[in-house]
Amino acid sequence: MPESHQFTHSARSRRSSIVVGSYRSSFFDPQDNLLHRTERRPSSSSVLVTGFVDPDLLNEEVSLLRDNNINLPASVEHHGAFYGAVREDDAAATDVADAWETSVAAHKVVTSTRREFYVLATSAFPLIVTFLLQNSLTMASVFSVGHIGSQELSGVTLASLTASITCIAAIQGLATCLDTLCPEAYGSGNLRLVGVYFQRCTALILTAYVPVALLWWIYAERALVYIVPETEVAILSARYLRVISLGMPGYIFFETGKRFLQAQGIFNASTSVLFVVAPLNILLNYTLVWSPAFGIGYIGAPVAVAISYWAMAIGLLVFTVTTKSAINPLKCWGGFSLDECFRKWSVLFGLALPGVVMIEAEFLAFECLTLMASHLGSANLAAQSIIATLTSLGYQIPFSVSVASATRTANFIGSGMPQSAAKTVSVSILFGVAISIANVALFYFGRGFIPHLFTNDSEVAQIVKDLLPLIAVLEFFDALATVSGGCLRGEGMQKIGSWLNLAGYYLIGIPLVVLFTFRWGWGLYGLWVGILIGLALIGSLLVWFAVTANMNELVARARSRNENSV
Template identity: 45%
Template structure:
């Protein structure tokens, strides 16, 4: 028997028709630092710079206005990945899956999506008239198809078929008094709340599978496109020789830790600043926050540049392979030219995501990723530039990304939040830096564990460093599928919990776990069955191919744990307990994995196999601990906690 829904706590009165949208942000939190920053910026603005909200021209526009009072959002819908710092994350495989930004304001598209989801669930539960009338007779095949894949609740599961609680639209005979004063969206909100309070909203595995696919498929494309920027260089340079292949891995490690992770970590503060500026109706401040972050990151490029220019000497003191260190230093010196462009893109994608324009980065990558692969081939092999051609292709791509994003904003969408360049971009950096530092520490922790393995592998020789480059690339590439699924699971579970639909959230979590298991098994089979062929795509060196083929079964074996661990992290974020996942990951990687990796790799002489043994055990432990916590979690308490956080926000 399903648990009866807990009553929705009373909140502030509605301000506009979207105030009672069905799905609430399950771990909503306001940022005092962001409010402080916005207040300071407003104090510096002249009266003619502050825009006034446009008068709504229609009922629908009124409901979809992006200027929303915070107290009206007690139960508002928000995707938990609507401002994700990790969409188009790039770099190598993270050790600690980052949590989503906690936005509290909705774009027009999100509000429309909320209402559509609400109507669809009501129809599936036979509480609203069907979208299309039922045909009088169906074929046997059609009946079988609907039985297997229909998202509707089977009426046989109900003791008595429920009566529809509303009609979709008022008819000509509907009462005018009272009804005419309520908008269609307000009626929908009231009807949804009545259904939830009565415990009539349920879901099916078919609906959750469909929703999971809809959420995750575009993210998978985006992740793979972004990571292909890294794969292209390794794939192209690998055929030059094992020294060059190892050097690319060494250079990428240094660039990630000392540069890219800093840019990504600090830019996460825009997930809060831009989102709250946009949601509170101060659109001109969204562009101001973008300018401020770009200037800040460009200033930081100076010390980063000093490190990259000196990387050859630094690496020669750390790694025993001097030739690899020299090639890595050359790679980083060229890569420095693209650092400002990379910083601008990391800031720019938060600018468009704050406006709900998530497809912008995907469109940009659809152009840049294939072009990057072509340039790698062209520069390295056709122009005969050799090793130098790879970083040149990366530089061109890094500078092309912000340019393409600018063209999207200028000619497609997002321009409304740009108010021109201003000197205020050089003021009020304090709140931005305070918000940025935690993000920096998180991203650095994500990168560091796997980069340590790359550094350690160099002590076994050039062949091992080259093999490590291939192995880390492959495991990172396979991770680009379960990780977006975990984001989708986080989204769905958080939305259902925010809507007080505990049973539906559990069903969604079970479907997500099944999907993660399927993906994990697929990765296991793929890597293990192709272990002698995949390395040949990256290098012609037989010694590197044999070494990769010998270690790849271990990497294949932990793919299932990898997928389950990623999914458990997503479910914990959806439950609003993302701190559990953070601490478990930190413990397993730095307390368990690193000692085992170094002990078996160096102490027992297992070398590369030993380094990856620690990672495999850590992933299994992460999946077990987080899975046990999710199994024992009080989902009803998670609903109450979500309501408390929303009320506090």
């Protein structure tokens, strides 16, 4: 799969590669229309010295300059496209860098709608595959254990739900700070700072994970007994949690590592790793659960997941170190520093905590629907499981676009290009509308056959069929909310998303769900009508805040963050 180049300045990359022991960053200051250059001394080690400029970077800048009808020097026109290793003292490369910085300083460079559609689409495609493969790890456990017995299936389901609420969602929420910080640092030319942010965020999440792991080992069984009446199910769930706790550090390294690479435009690394790990996980599930020679039954499922989490982390590390890509990810690695890992966490907390609230609020809201559906009878609960699966699958495409748009937006903001950042946000929203229309059409026109893909029960299939037109409308607003939420992460405005999610789901959505479902007797239909109203409000407001953000102010804020984090 081709890598999607993530934008930054070739001039800045060139300077950082030839100055030993220090690095330069250039940024456009909207206050006085001057291009400032500042030199700072890194706190631990120097950036990687390569002596070469990324050819993809040069070609991207040449294309943008031409898109904006800016005349290029004759050396560039005669050179044509850049391929392979380009020396930092190459005349054409130097002329591109000079023309680029002059044009950025004069506000002459703005990306185009067509370019942003192309970049977002090519970036999002590998992410869609990544998320689907990543979700398959837990699904493999459900399928392998489900054939042992009903209690074992209930145990792995409860354990997966508990792990998602208490740990995985929190890890993903804390890691969202890197969706803002790493692309901003990369866009500003502070290449070493990208690696520093990765180290700090990883250390932060690992530190936060320690008490969670201890709670799983010591109190999981006693706590789960209060959730489910069957003691055996609680015991099985607690055993599952204890085992996968050993693999969670690997999951943390994978989540922060893939964001370290995505900030540099490398979106296919995690996909390549999961193409290997996902089949390995299936093989491990069979071998450890069912194999006559090595099978250990139920406990083999969490062992397979724990091994797979570490395999994901190791695979990403191997990719980073060995890749021959022109986008050399090691240029953003200035070396490991234990002191750097535990410094200036306040910058991370300001973005990470709203990210946790934003993700946890949405996740818990949809889990509440399943818990409420359990009081509506077995047919409604089965239908709810199918609807939840369909909405989860439909969510993967807009979520992939949201990750790509967050990276692209933050990179432009870090580069001091507010107009291009605004263009990316607008195109991302349009992309979200296109995706939502596609999802609406699929669920509405496919309501006759989709239910039968999941069940042979005619009653359950009819309930799903009746609900799918409503779910089609929900998918429209879900796509808008997801993509615009990604834009807000790129803009460093996660706090707005967290407050909107809390208000939309818990002050409006869930209360309406209870009213429609249990007070007015609308059944399963009431569940989704209530959550739809809350999601419609969330999606509409998220779009408004993302589009109307003051990009010049965000550029100045990003510059301040990068300066204070050195």
